[in-house]
Amino acid sequence: MRLHRLEITAFGPFGSRQCVDFDALSAAGLFLLHGPTGAGKTSVLDAVCYALYGSVPGARQSGQGATLRSDHADAATRTEVTLDLTVAGRRLEITRQPPWERPKRRGKGTTMDKAQTWLREYDAAAGAWKDLSRSHQEIGEEITQLLGMSREQFCQVVLLPQGDFARFLRADAEARGKLLGRLFDTRRFAEVERRLAERRRATEAQVREGDAALLADAHRMQQAAGDAMELPDLAPGDPGLAEAVLTAAAVARSTAREQLTAAHCRLTAAEADRLAAGRALDDVRELARLQQRFAEARDRAERLAERAGAHEETRARMERGRKAETVAPALELRDAADAEHRRAAAADASARARLPERFHDAGAAGLAAAARRAAEELGSLESARRAERRLAGLLAERDEADQEERADADALQEAESWLAGWETTREALRSRVEAAQDAAGRAEQLAVRREPAQARLRAARERD
Known part of the structure; x- marks a missing residue:
């Protein structure tokens, strides 16, 4: 202006x-x-x-x-x-x-x-x-x-009253402060200054508390770091405490990192040595296992060599047993056929013994003729009816015998499958079986016809 x-x-x-x-x-x-x-x-x-x-x-x-x-x-x-x-x-x-x-x-x-x-x-x-x-x-x-500026500000800053100016020039520092405070109405600034001072004191207290906590943490860090960390010779609230502690912590951290790197290197080397030792131990264990298996195998081989003769003998017996087992069914069939043949021969001899003497040496044809004649002679008689009924029963028995014969034929066929390599023996056995079957059939026929023949014989004797 x-x-x-x-x-x-x-x-x-x-x-x-x-x-x-x-x-x-x-x-x-x-x-x-x-x-x-x-x-x-x-x-x-x-x-x-x-x-x-x-x-x-x-x-x-x-x-x-x-x-x-x-x-x-x-x-x-x-x-x-x-x-x-x-x-x-x-x-x-x-x-x-x-x-x-x-x-x-x-x-x-x-x-x-x-x-x-x-x-x-x-x-x-x-x-x-x-x-x-x-x-x-x-x-x-x-x-x-x-x-x-407002009027009050203009009057305080630009226009200073004459009397107040004279007193201001002659006053001491305290009086000048009061005079300036009255002239410029600095009460609010004084209040601000008071509040700032209170905040400064509170802040200083907080700083001291923070510094104390920081020093406590620094002491714990020093205990952990050892000689790698040197704390500053400062008290809580002293200027530069935080920077000094941070610097010491940075130095300790750098030293710790170097130590950690060296420890990692040593750990890596130790881990490599451990792995190498582990692999060597595995190799030794594998070698020991193989050596143990070799020793066990050698012992088993020696024991087997000692039992080789007995083993060969046992194997020979087993081979003979397998061969015998192959022909056992045929032999059983042969024995059964021989027994059946003997039973048929005995039955035939027994039947011929009960016949009249003239029929002892008669063949099957003669016996059949005699039987027919006897049947013709007794056809008109009531006994012939009974004989017919008996004949029906005997025919049923014959059918059963035929079924048995067919069963024997099936068994014979089964024996043939087992005795395919024994053709000559099989043929001989078949002949004997057929002969036995014929004998059995004749014996049955004779048994069937014996009673009618005996009846006719008794009747003929009675007529004579």
Whole structure:
């Protein structure tokens, strides 16, 4: 902000219009407002503040403008302040008139005029002033926004009261602090400072607690790391403790990593040795197992060699047994056929013994003829009927005998399958079996016909 011109009319100690050309005053640099007490130095600053914010600093603000009017002014002269300044690159002119109690134009008495404000901006292109606003609120907001300070801040920072400034120059440090605190209303800053101090103390306590915990952890780390870690000779709360502990921990960690790498290398070498030893042990165990199997096999071979003769003898017996087992069914059939033949021969001899003597040597044909004749002779007799019934039973028995014969033939066929290589023996046995069958058939026929023949013989004897 730069002031160019200030016009004061009926303001403070100035009863008439006064103009201050700040451009001329500041042409040589700094300038000083000086004069005896009551000369109006403070009123000039009050006029600048009033032009900007519509009020003056401190206690002089009360009275709605009545106290701003000069007691030396004519009753018809209105109080007015005009300030020409440049702020934020803009050339502005502010004119303010406080409330004014003036004489009535007609009659006697006074009337009150309201306060008025004008804001204009100089247009360099047009070379003239242009009106911006006549609203107290809009002008106040515009000036506050351009200056970036409220009235209180402006009065504390830019305008320092004359008496307070003198005391400030003569006061000691403590008094200056109190004075500046009163001038700039630093109570909130003091409160902030107090709270920051409390937070600082709390933070320092937390830092000490953290440092103590950090040192405890560092001592545990040192116990684990051994001589590889050296702790700093610092107490909790000392500056640089955390960095020193971290540095020591980093060194210990680096040393531990190196030791770990070396341990890994040793572990890898030991693992390789263990694997090699394991493979060698497996080879030795396998060799021992093979040697044991070889010894067992050699012992078994020696025992088998000792029992080779007995084994050969046993195998020969088994071979003879297998051969004997092959012909055993045929031999059994042969023995059965011989027994059957003997039974048939015995039955034939027994039957012939019971016949009359003339039939002892008779052949089958003779016996058959005799039987036929006897049957013819007895055909008319009741006994012949019984003989016929008996004959039917005998025929049934013959059928059974035929079935037995067929069973014998089946057995014989089975024997033939077993005796395929023994053709000559099989033929001989078959002949003997057939002869035995014929003999058995003849014996049965003789047995069938014996009783009728005996009956006829008895009858013939009785007739004779």
